[in-house]
Amino acid sequence: MKLFEYRGKELFDKYGIAVPNGRLVKDINDFSGLNFPFVLKAQVPIGGRGKAGGIKSAENLKDAKEKFSKIMGMDIKGYTVRKVLAEEKVDIKKELYLSITLDRSKRMPLIMASVEGGMDIESVPDEKIFKEWVNPLIGIQPFHVRGIVSKLKLEKEDGKEVAKVISKIYKLFREYDCELVEINPLIIKKDGGVMALDSKVNINDDAMYRHTDIEPEIVELTPLEKDAKEKGIAFIQLDGNIGVIANGAGLTMATLDALTNYNGKGGVFLDLGGTDDPEKVKQAFSLMKKAKPKVIFLNLFGGITRCDTVAKGVKEVITKEGIDCPVITRIKGCNEDQAKDILKDAGLITGTTLQDAAQKSSDLAR
Amino acid sequence: MAIFADKSSKVLVQGATGHQGVFHIGAMKEFGTNVVAGVTPGKGGQEVEGVPIFNDVFDGVSETGANTSLILVPARFAKDAVFESLDAGIKTIVVITENIPFHDAMEFVHYSKYKGAVLIGPNCPGIASPGKTKIGILPGQIFKEGYVGVASRSGTLTYEIVNSLTEKGIGQSTCVGLGGDPIIGTTFIDSLNAFEKDSETKSIVLVGEIGGTAEEEAAEHIKEHISKPVYAFIAGRTAPPGKRMGHAGAIIARGKGTAESKIKAFEKAGVKVAKFPTDIADLIE
Numbered sequence: 001m002k003l004f005e006y007r008g009k010e011l012f013d014k015y016g017i018a019v020p021n022g023r024l025v026k027d028i029n030d031f032s033g034l035n036f037p038f039v040l041k042a043q044v045p046i047g048g049r050g051k052a053g054g055i056k057s058a059e060n061l062k063d064a065k066e067k068f069s070k071i072m073g074m075d076i077k078g079y080t081v082r083k084v085l086a087e088e089k090v091d092i093k094k095e096l097y098l099s100i101t102l103d104r105s106k107r108m109p110l111i112m113a114s115v116e117g118g119m120d121i122e123s124v125p126d127e128k129i130f131k132e133w134v135n136p137l138i139g140i141q142p143f144h145v146r147g148i149v150s151k152l153k154l155e156k157e158d159g160k161e162v163a164k165v166i167s168k169i170y171k172l173f174r175e176y177d178c179e180l181v182e183i184n185p186l187i188i189k190k191d192g193g194v195m196a197l198d199s200k201v202n203i204n205d206d207a208m209y210r211h212t213d214i215e216p217e218i219v220e221l222t223p224l225e226k227d228a229k230e231k232g233i234a235f236i237q238l239d240g241n242i243g244v245i246a247n248g249a250g251l252t253m254a255t256l257d258a259l260t261n262y263n264g265k266g267g268v269f270l271d272l273g274g275t276d277d278p279e280k281v282k283q284a285f286s287l288m289k290k291a292k293p294k295v296i297f298l299n300l301f302g303g304i305t306r307c308d309t310v311a312k313g314v315k316e317v318i319t320k321e322g323i324d325c326p327v328i329t330r331i332k333g334c335n336e337d338q339a340k341d342i343l344k345d346a347g348l349i350t351g352t353t354l355q356d357a358a359q360k361s362s363d364l365a366r
Numbered sequence: 367m368a369i370f371a372d373k374s375s376k377v378l379v380q381g382a383t384g385h386q387g388v389f390h391i392g393a394m395k396e397f398g399t400n401v402v403a404g405v406t407p408g409k410g411g412q413e414v415e416g417v418p419i420f421n422d423v424f425d426g427v428s429e430t431g432a433n434t435s436l437i438l439v440p441a442r443f444a445k446d447a448v449f450e451s452l453d454a455g456i457k458t459i460v461v462i463t464e465n466i467p468f469h470d471a472m473e474f475v476h477y478s479k480y481k482g483a484v485l486i487g488p489n490c491p492g493i494a495s496p497g498k499t500k501i502g503i504l505p506g507q508i509f510k511e512g513y514v515g516v517a518s519r520s521g522t523l524t525y526e527i528v529n530s531l532t533e534k535g536i537g538q539s540t541c542v543g544l545g546g547d548p549i550i551g552t553t554f555i556d557s558l559n560a561f562e563k564d565s566e567t568k569s570i571v572l573v574g575e576i577g578g579t580a581e582e583e584a585a586e587h588i589k590e591h592i593s594k595p596v597y598a599f600i601a602g603r604t605a606p607p608g609k610r611m612g613h614a615g616a617i618i619a620r621g622k623g624t625a626e627s628k629i630k631a632f633e634k635a636g637v638k639v640a641k642f643p644t645d646i647a648d649l650i651e
């Protein structure tokens with residue numbers, strides 16, 4: 001779960017990392033207690049908001065009202081701005097980059113730092129990013145911190161302050177099950193000390209159960225995706241017109257891929273998982289219907305899951321609730337013959353192979 | 367021979383008395399797996415499909431000589447279960463459980479290395495060496511004894527590929543499900559090294575998907591260290607960036623982990639990449 005900037009900063013504050021003076025602003029009359037000049041920042045869970053006009057500085061009250069009205073409600077890459085953070089400006093001596101992510105290959109937290117702060121880290125050349133990996137069994141040690149800080153070549157006092165922040169974000173990263181903690185920029189102030197001007201904190205969804213103090217935010221999902229999530233179905237909306245239902249994430253992806261060989265394009269990824277529970281199959285189909293695909297392609301491989309049980313569920317939904325688009329099926333594995341009979345009986349089109357069914361689906365979707 | 371699991375595997379099942387445990391103990395025994403013990407705290411003394419249940423792994427190991435553990439416990443108890451197994455001296459651990467927090471997986475992966483154990487998963491279907499043993503939830507009927515080694519990040523897609531191999535008369539030495547999570551214990555490279563050494567394996571099939579750089583690293587490794595022919599399939603050519611495609615690890619993040627990059631890396635390493643999962647069998651013939 002990606003936290004909004006202001007919520008990430010609440011966590012920074014909790015861990016003793018300095019952040020600018022500021023707060024959320026509700027409306028154009030809500031600026032009391034803030035000292036000019038300050039910056040108004042759109043709260044969206046995506047990068048590039050500065051370029052999109054989501055960050056503006058305000059010199060006086062009139063200016064602030066005008067700019068607030070522009071930012072609140074604006075659209076940034078598909079996200080409507082509903083929260084605006086106001087923060088007092090700080091005099092900057094130096095901008096640094098600092099982050100901790102999960103290195104999938106080494107299976108360790110990876111600390112990255114650079115003196116090229118304030119810009120997209122993707123555009124910083126590799127030799128200017130300094131890295132340290134921390135084995136989780138030993139945790140962060142002074143040598144890790146020294147390894148990073150010495151390469152940044154900062155003035156002694158500044159280096160000491162940055163070192164403290166590194167240890168603090170490591171603690172936050174581990175204690176809150178983060179996938180990412182990023183401070184870009186981490187600034188060194190003209191009058192001394194360091195401060196986090198931005199925050200990106202991403203918490204592992206599977207660990208949310210042990211962080212009950214973090215209120216869940218489901219802002220990245222479409223209403224149908226949200227509905228599916230509540231029902232425990234893996235459902236993703238894509239930009240094509242063929243709804244794919246398969247069992248297993250890999251098979252569902254491979255089925256979507258197969259369509260492109262016949263100029264078809266998937267509109268929905270729906271993974272039934274290992275279930276053959278008729279109730280779940282029913283829910284899956286009703287979700288799929290709501291996404292209004294032109295064609296539904298059901299691709300099942302029965303391993304432990306029995307194809308005939310799934311087929312029964314499918315038949316029940318279709319005969320009871322009807323369906324207003326063609327359904328192509330391709331069934332393989334455990335009890336496939338019984339399943340094929342059941343689906344034929346329900347009036348569905350069966351493909352012989354994955355290729356055949358993918359072609360039929362793509363042709364019908366044109 | 368086979369890799370990671372064979373006739374000498376004496377299997378202890380953690381989470382043995384639940385619905386999944388009971389079903390899969392039965393299915394494994396039918397396949398020929400030597401299931402020697404089950405563990406469910408508080409249910410010691412019971413039996414499941416003729417297998418004695420113990421309160422903890424230490425008792426299970428000392429009473430039965432179990433050397434391999436299969437973890438079927440819910441996600442929030444998985445870390446504890448793996449640590450318990452490792453401390454009880456188990457040397458091969460297969461973690462089926464999905465939705466385990468990444469930080470937990472990171473800890474038990476490193477602890478298993480420290481203990482010198484092989485850890486497969488999490489979020490995987492397990493491992494099968496046809497004619498010898500099956501540790502996990504893979505469907506037994508799709509396998510056939512033979513010479514192709516399979517390592518995969520996906521479950522059902524692997525069954526599909528293995529089934530198509532079997533239908534064409536191509537048997538398998540070992541099929542190992544590595545898991546769909548970003549943090550996994552046994553990688554493609556570990557599997558490649560084991561298959562390279564295994565006298566029963568003549569060729570290797572890798573089933574990858576979007577997310578991470580495991581396939582690219584495997585491709586580099588193949589160039590230098592693997593002499594046996596390798597074939598591959600990559601799922602997710604049409605997946606959009608930034609979306610988790612069902613598996614926690616299947617995500618194109620910050621431009622990394624695309625199918626194109628993986629396919630290119632494999633082709634550069636001389637690995638034939640199939641267009642459809644069911645085509646792998648034709649490539650091998």
